[in-house]
Amino acid sequence: DGGITQSPKYLFRKEGQNVTLSCEQNLNHDAMYWYRQDPGQGLRLIYYSQIVNDFQKGDIAEGYSVSREKKESFPLTVTSAQKNPTAFYLCASRRGSRQETQYFGPGTRLLVL
Amino acid sequence: AQKVTQAQTEISVVEKEDVTLDCVYETRDTTYYLFWYKQPPSGELVFLIRRNSFDEQNEISGRYSWNFQKSTSSFNFTITASQVVDSAVYFCALSVPYSGAGSYQLTFGKGTKLSVIP
Numbered sequence: 001d002g003g004i005t006q007s008p009k010y011l012f013r014k015e016g017q018n019v020t021l022s023c024e025q026n027l028n029h030d031a032m033y034w035y036r037q038d039p040g041q042g043l044r045l046i047y048y049s050q051i052v053n054d055f056q057k058g059d060i061a062e063g064y065s066v067s068r069e070k071k072e073s074f075p076l077t078v079t080s081a082q083k084n085p086t087a088f089y090l091c092a093s094r095r096g097s098r099q100e101t102q103y104f105g106p107g108t109r110l111l112v113l
Numbered sequence: 114a115q116k117v118t119q120a121q122t123e124i125s126v127v128e129k130e131d132v133t134l135d136c137v138y139e140t141r142d143t144t145y146y147l148f149w150y151k152q153p154p155s156g157e158l159v160f161l162i163r164r165n166s167f168d169e170q171n172e173i174s175g176r177y178s179w180n181f182q183k184s185t186s187s188f189n190f191t192i193t194a195s196q197v198v199d200s201a202v203y204f205c206a207l208s209v210p211y212s213g214a215g216s217y218q219l220t221f222g223k224g225t226k227l228s229v230i231p
Contacts, residue, residue, distance in 0.1 A: 031217075042117075042204060042221035043158075058218070088156060094217065101148065102219060104158035 002027050004105035006091050011110045013078065013085060021076045021108045023091035029103075030096035032074035036060060037088040037107075046089075049074055078110065086112050115140045117207050119222035126195050127230050134190040134225045136205030142166075146208040147181065147188045148219070153201045164188065195229045202226045 004025045013019045023032065031050045035043040045058030049068040063082025068074055074093075078085045088109050092102040116139040126132045138147065149161040162172065164181050172179045176193045192199055202224045208217045 033219075040122075040223065042223045043219070044221075045218055048218065090156075090158060092158075100217075101160050101163050102217075103160060104150075107156040109156075 004091060004093055004103060006089075006105040006108050008108060009106070011108055012113050013110060014113050016080045018077055018079050019110070021078070021089055021091075021110070023074045023076065023105060024072055025074075025091075025093045025105075026072060027093060027095070027103070028071070029093035030071070031094040031102075032068070033092040033094070033102060034058075034064075034066065034074070034076045035090045035092065037090060043090060046076065085110055115145075115207050115209055115220040117205050117220055117222035119203075119205055119225050121225045122223070123226045123228070125228045125230060128197060129194050131191060131193050132195050132227065134192075134203050134205075134227065136188045136190065136222060138186050138188065138205070138207045140207060140209055142209045144210060146217075148206040148208065149179065149188075149190050150204045150206065151201045152204065152224070158204070161190075192227075195227075197229050197231055200227060200229045 007022045033048040034046040036046055037043050044060050046064050047055055047058055047066045049055035052068055052071050055066050055068050065077045088107050090107045091105040094100050094102045118137045145166045147164045150158040152158050169181050178191045180189045204224045205222045206219045208219050
């Protein structure tokens with residue numbers, strides 16, 4: 001089945017630790033996105049990538065980093081510089097056409113120990 | 114800058130009642146896209162509908178209908194004969210094709226939590 005997978009479903013981070021969230025899609029979509037969702041809030045854009053080896057900061061990129069070495073994969077690293085990382089993280093992808101919809105993965109919930 | 118407002122934070126209805134979720138948007142662009150997504154308790158956002166700014170026709174899909182009015186910058190969502198499975202958080206979102214970037218970033222409202230009581 002085609003779709004977007006995110007792993008792990010739950011992730012625990014210790015103080016000072018970097019953690020990486022995985023996002024993979026087999027939809028042959030060009031663009032990929034990372035969003036953060038806090039309780040009672042809408043989604044806020046962290047990073048996005050429209051093509052391989054290129055990515056742009058979103059509204060809340062500080063403390064996060066990404067890479068896009070393959071079209072199918074867009075991992076997000078939450079660094080120790082992100083002081084409040086506890087949130088629900090959603091990955092999305094979109095086909096190259098300018099009118100296309102973003103489709104979302106199941107999400108990863110990150111908790112700080 | 115773009116903005117989406119969903120003034121209703123939480124709504125509770127009894128099963129089989131109709132319910133309307135409000136969405137008001139702000140943008141200076143003449144070309145834009147509006148979306149509704151459903152987020153059930155599992156967390157994944159499920160795409161429901163996309164409308165472009167040049168198409169003001171209302172749309173009906175089963176028990177769901179959408180009313181797009183540019184004059185009031187609103188894109189409201191109505192569920193007819195609600196069911197318990199409709200319980201979820203519903204997000205309205207706006208996408209604008211930034212010139213030169215073409216990134217079509219989504220700006221989300223804060224969501225409306227709908228609870229359908231049996």
